[in-house]
Amino acid sequence: MGISPLVKEKIKEELLKIIESSRKDDYVKISSERELAQIFAVSRTTIRSVIKELIEEGMLVQIQGKGTYITPKTEKFVYVLNSPDLKSDDPFYSKFFVELTNKLTKKGFNLNFISMDRIARKKDKEVPVLIIGVINDGTIEKLKNNFRYLISIEQYFNHDEIIQISVDDYRIGWSAAEALIKRNHDYIIHLCGPERYTAPRLRKLGFWDRVKIEPKVKYEIIEGKMNYKSGYELGEKVLEIFNKEKRSKIGIFAANDWMAIGLMQRLKEAGVIAGRDLSVIGCDDVPLSTEVVPNLTTFKWDIEKIVEEILGVLSDIINKRKSVFDKRVLVPAEFVIRQTLMD
Structure with missing residues (x-):
């Protein structure tokens, strides 16, 4: 018999509450799968499935031979730099920012909008920078000198250091x-x-x-x-x-x-x-x-897909799970046929 989605979501919500209330500056071990199954009166298969999702989301980590641990508290800051050419009333970017802000806020990220006259201090070097719109090469070089992680939703063929997630x-x-x-x-x-x-x-x-x-x-x-x-x-x-x-x-x-x-x-x-x-x-x-x-x-x-890819990169950076510097994602666009296309 499969796992009920409603039961699984309920267990996940309860485990998240436990995680948030127990999280410290160091790793905190949680109860075993068997103990959690008894506490929530569900099968170990259900518990295992929920734990797997929480590991993928960076909330938990499994250490071989030792058990499952809550990941330490982290300051999940993200800088956002808008292109000077970006219009505040652009409908696409308005929709994109709403989706981006909602998703990242729910995942505990703190978005800070910056401008080029506010180049971050050296202690900010590990904070990821999300570039929205097209910026010139000179600005990119300044950013590279001050930040380790640059993420863009545009394509830059002459800047391999930028993590690029864009429409095809x-x-x-x-x-x-x-x-x-x-x-x-x-x-x-x-x-x-x-x-x-x-x-x-x-x-x-x-x-x-x-x-x-x-x-x-x-x-x-x-x-x-x-x-x-x-x-x-x-x-x-x-x-x-x-x-x-x-x-x-x-x-x-x-x-x-x-x-x-x-x-x-x-x-x-x-x-x-x-x-x-x-x-x-x-x-x-x-x-x-x-x-x-x-x-x-x-x-x-596909704005949702682009934001999901950005969130995945940010999670990898924050949790230091893997290298992201060669990340290149091209998201296909949907062809929407309406009345202006003749048969």
Whole structure:
């Protein structure tokens, strides 16, 4: 017979209470599996399963031949450094921060937001730093001189020392082109972002690698800024192509949703409707993507997965379980099909 999830969760809650009330500055031994099974009136299999989870979470540790111990108290601080380019009203990062703060707080981590004019003192060197957004090489070098652990949700190809947990932007670009090609679009346009940013550069590379192997597909890459205004302005170029290529089935992949939504507005003003006359795909799944008409087809980041990976790295660092310096995780994005993609 399997272990009841409700019973298991209840036992885990009670054990956590015991752990928190008994935790000291040194290792504290807990009762044996047999004794705990008697105390909670459950099987040793149930106790063993709960203890295994608590070990994985860093709450307990097993020492061979000696038993199971509560891990010592630790100061679980995390510094958070935001890129100067990060906008406070960015819907993705707002959602990300809510998820990050909730998860880390529940696990006992203390988040401290810092800026580059507050480079930590030497005694802070072991505190992990979570970098949000893209920062320049000079700033990274300063951070490397002051901190041992740097964690980023962006990709930095020339900084192997940074622990990187990010969305798979190359795959997003490839998948967008693939979706349009499979639906028989024969003229495909990519509205890309600035080359200096890693995410749009990788999305463009993935897009280009996919379309270039299709000899019957025309394609064009047009660079702009990753905002509504740029998408709207680039709509003029797209309209020129649309009016010229009357016999083509046109598909457009924009580097983010704001570009796509701005583009759709300009097209609509000219009587060209996404999903009816051509296809439009965005990226990032901002809240407005479900409010515009027609609803925007896009790629959605798995924020929960990214935060879980960050939490795993932080736990490994705090509990010194294993080396994390070569950690590289690419989290796939979900392709969300809505009304702007033609069959």
